[in-house]
Amino acid sequence: MKFWRQPGFWLPLVLVLVWGGVVLFIHQDLMRETAFILLMAVGLASSLNILLGYTGYVSFGHIVFFGLGGYTGFYLISEQGWSLSTAAIAGGLLSGLIALLVGLAVLRLRGAYFALATIGINEAARAFVSNFEPFGGATGLFVNFSAYQKYGGAGEALWTTFILLWITTMVVLLVSYLVKHSRFGLGLLAIREDEDAAMVMVVKAPQAKTITYVISAFFPGVIGTLYFFKNGNIEPGDAFQLHMSIEMLVMVMLGGMGTVLGPLVGAVGYQWLRDYLLTSPIFKDLHLAMAGVILLLIILFVPTGAVGWVRGRFPRLRRFLE
């Protein structure tokens, strides 16, 4: 099956391509900021989905890779004077490397034990970085202002960061599709359904899980570097927020886990909902509680998420909604 003839392959990519294109064309700072946060959410949710949706392993502390990658990239930019794109890739590679080392040990755990271990790793990393002097300890790092000069000043640098994030997000969606539709991905889906049975069917579960873990850790590292470069500072509290980790899970659930389009829909839907609740005069004090109620309703009544629900309800649309 040639994947480039499938409408389901093109739909998410074209959506993001057009979206970023429009933002670049209009060239408005406020719009860029909104799109940046949304694209970041899409990228993070999709990379989590590669692990969560395809292998069924619940990584509760996935934000640790965003934080560690962000810290590495940020350190390389502001202290060592690396360029943004190489630093971002280095941040991603370091996240991937750590995922490889951690994964070899932690992925032996199953179910809730794995989820607990990932929470522990995130908290340990946060506490470690708070004490790690090269990374500025508890106060974190600030970007060296000359780093912006390379890109023609701070204003232009933000646009460069946006373009890099835009490209990264499309790459994540592409990888997500390719993994799902490869022989490797079929192995992962088998692991999700029944790991022991999959191993009997010669799926090399330990290797497959570790590779998936590394892939899904690489992109948060890249995105972390871009995000903290845009912010201009990084500190442990921002980099390892367990809360953000859970928001990523919610986005994946909302859109539909195990689908390529789902995290895109979920991330945009979640952010839109959050903004609406935060700004609406009725709910603004209770926005967290309302978000909780909505999350609960989705989990109890639409566990397959928006895309999964549509796929189940309208089989004809399955070609488009991968």
Place this chain on the structure above:
Amino acid sequence: MWSQLTASLTDGLLLGFVYGVAAMGLTLIWGVMSVINLAHGPVIALGMFGTYLLFTHLGLNPYLALIPVAGSGLLLGLVIYVVAVHRVINAPHLSSLLATFAVNMIIIGICTAVFSTSPQNIDYSLGSLEVAFLTIPASRLIGAIGAILVTAGLYLFLYFTRPGKAIRAVANNRNAAELMGIPSSQVLALSFGLGTMLAAMAGGLIATFFPFTILSGGPYELKSFVICVLGGLGHPLGALLGGLILGLLEGLIPTFMPVSWVPVLEFGLFVMVLLVRPSGLLGAK
């Protein structure tokens, strides 16, 4: 040096008993229904606020206030179980994790709107006891004694009453228990209620030591995870032991290195125990 070490170890040990009670709630729920209750932290915080409100508005002694707090904790747990957990009890772990997390968001959301996040404290002091060279705050000592009483009560309940035996039967094998005529849904609801009751009581005891906000439950929830894993998920008595170990570590580590390294070692130990011995130090599996 030695007197300082003994003092900080005693301090940690006494605190460890209360940590143990908080973790016992989490581990009981896990042992019976394999659900990790992410609403544990907010319930601890609710216990703190319950004690605080009863003390400041009704003038009730904080230790007496534990009784109504425990009762409301039990009721709250039953409500949470029926509304959020019952439908996802057989679903994959992600569903129950997120369902309880949704409850967490709801509680924190409502309480932030009502109480704001400014710190509160219970202005009630019992003075302190002088034993040889040690000075022990009396509230810590009473907290530890309370924790032992609660543990003993839980033990007696689980081993010597019919509902307690039913809980153990369901934890052991839900299907077999159902075949023996045990109404498993009610037993699950009761266990969830007991778990949140323990969390609320632990919160009430902690409120007598430290100032707190509605978000204070979070760190105790994370500590509870560590303790549960140390003692073996699903073993209430192991939780008390794990609590003591964690308390001792918190007393011991600051005498050797800066206090900010405590969480690094705690969570490092947590991940190590999960990897090497996921059934915990007391686990038999």
